[in-house]
Amino acid sequence: MGCEKFQPFPNNEIYNVYGQCDEAAYTQLKSNPFIDGARNDNTVNCTITIVSSNSIFKSTGSFRIIGYGSRLFKKVSWGVKFFDKKFLGRKSVKIRALANDPTLIREKVTTELFKAVGVPVQEGTYARLFINGDTYGLYVLFDSLSERWFGSYIHGNPSAKIGVSYKLFSTPPTGPYSDFKYLGEDYTLYSDNHYYSIDEYEEDQYQPEDKKEMYQRLIEFIKMFDEWVKNYSDDTSEKAVEELGKFFNVEALLRLLVIETLTLAMDNFFLVMSNSAIYYNPDKNNYIIIPFDFDQTMGGIKDNTIINNDTALQDCITWVNYKDNEIFDHYFTNSLLKHPLIKERYNVILKKTSSETFEADTVSEYVHALADLIREDVQWNFESIDQLNIPYDGYVNHFTYDQFQSNIDYGHVEYDKGNSVNDAPWGIKEWVEARGNACLAATKDVDISNNNNISDNEDVEVFKSGTSTSLTISFIMIAISQLILYFLL
Numbered sequence: 001m002g003c004e005k006f007q008p009f010p011n012n013e014i015y016n017v018y019g020q021c022d023e024a025a026y027t028q029l030k031s032n033p034f035i036d037g038a039r040n041d042n043t044v045n046c047t048i049t050i051v052s053s054n055s056i057f058k059s060t061g062s063f064r065i066i067g068y069g070s071r072l073f074k075k076v077s078w079g080v081k082f083f084d085k086k087f088l089g090r091k092s093v094k095i096r097a098l099a100n101d102p103t104l105i106r107e108k109v110t111t112e113l114f115k116a117v118g119v120p121v122q123e124g125t126y127a128r129l130f131i132n133g134d135t136y137g138l139y140v141l142f143d144s145l146s147e148r149w150f151g152s153y154i155h156g157n158p159s160a161k162i163g164v165s166y167k168l169f170s171t172p173p174t175g176p177y178s179d180f181k182y183l184g185e186d187y188t189l190y191s192d193n194h195y196y197s198i199d200e201y202e203e204d205q206y207q208p209e210d211k212k213e214m215y216q217r218l219i220e221f222i223k224m225f226d227e228w229v230k231n232y233s234d235d236t237s238e239k240a241v242e243e244l245g246k247f248f249n250v251e252a253l254l255r256l257l258v259i260e261t262l263t264l265a266m267d268n269f270f271l272v273m274s275n276s277a278i279y280y281n282p283d284k285n286n287y288i289i290i291p292f293d294f295d296q297t298m299g300g301i302k303d304n305t306i307i308n309n310d311t312a313l314q315d316c317i318t319w320v321n322y323k324d325n326e327i328f329d330h331y332f333t334n335s336l337l338k339h340p341l342i343k344e345r346y347n348v349i350l351k352k353t354s355s356e357t358f359e360a361d362t363v364s365e366y367v368h369a370l371a372d373l374i375r376e377d378v379q380w381n382f383e384s385i386d387q388l389n390i391p392y393d394g395y396v397n398h399f400t401y402d403q404f405q406s407n408i409d410y411g412h413v414e415y416d417k418g419n420s421v422n423d424a425p426w427g428i429k430e431w432v433e434a435r436g437n438a439c440l441a442a443t444k445d446v447d448i449s450n451n452n453n454i455s456d457n458e459d460v461e462v463f464k465s466g467t468s469t470s471l472t473i474s475f476i477m478i479a480i481s482q483l484i485l486y487f488l489l
Helices: 023-031 106-116 147-154 216-232 238-245 250-263 331-337 340-357 360-387 401-407 428-442 471-487
Strands: 014-021 044-051 056-066 077-082 092-096 124-131 134-143 164-168 196-201 276-281 286-291
Touching: 014 023, 014 134, 014 360, 023 044, 023 056, 092 124, 106 124, 106 134, 106 250, 106 360, 124 360, 134 360, 147 196, 147 276, 164 216, 216 238, 216 276, 216 331, 238 250, 238 340, 250 286, 250 331, 250 340, 250 428, 331 340, 340 428, 360 401, 360 428
Parallel strands: 014 124
Antiparallel strands: 014 044, 044 056, 056 077, 077 092, 092 134, 124 134, 164 196, 164 276, 276 286
């Protein structure tokens, strides 16, 4: 969860990010996020300046557009690399656009919820973005999955030797989907269908051109899980869980599934095995799932074809299983949750998180602290999107300051055809109350007296940086401390 040389971003800072880029390459990129229907993954070289309240950082580097669905919007998200220097210990960051959220807060809150229950997650802080004189508005500057992030957040040292990670890809509702099903030893069965892609790895341990070796750890995990299912599918003993825990961090996954359940994450691991990565940890010789990109959380239900829109809000146990084997086969999570001890642990985490971490007043205090931090930038952000003069005719949500203000609590943002492409049918506090209460009701008979980790049961030191005197950050840290309290076992 961070370390001295790779500290979490400060929560009380809004950075100003300036890119002075090669004009021709930038014009081509901003005009064409897609080329013939495919992602335009070209990069543009820039001089990057980042200004905070007490420092100026400057380096050469590059910008590229990231994401797929997010690039449908005129306000795109960006990946940034630094060539000369590290920014707060980082060689790269993501700058996420928050284009579909009238509060600009949901993704940040979801990140903190994962952190609060002890799931390693990329953190971020707010930033204003300007490229070659174009004003893009307010973003969140997030960590990217990188060698230094894995070193710091998993191993406690940015220079630590890391293993290898693979990003999971799914394209709902028609697929293809990553599903962790064993297809054989041929790596092309996993790579060529674009279910999985190699992400970060220790460069002196792997040769990028040797794809067979590069995919070996992924295939090893999938094969071990396949064998576990064959050997222990009907075994309800503790031994079955112990054998699974020898190669997989079950506890971390269950905590991840609970947060995705409470936030009704529509584009992440539990529902579609997307926007996540599987990481081989060489120190433990086991695997862990890492979540990222939460732009479809706490948004409510809006005619989604892969969940039951009539029952999903009240269903905290099987909400992902709608139309199983018809749209998506939840082979991996269904195989896990079939075991009564694993399901029991999921229910305990769900009940405790619903009553303590996902408690409405606690989350709302954090939300209001963030709202106070960005309030003066909100109207400017919406106006910047409206006035962004670039050739790309992407989606624009013409949200208002009043919608921002009301939607952090109980206000609804209705669908406004011709003016916006997204709605927000639930206020954030309203959502937390409704979903939290539904999950408490679903687990009312669950005994939480046994709160022991089901795997990887060890003390983990959480990095804590210096204390800020900012009133806003004080509120934020109070909220975080309330969120994280009971998980520090």
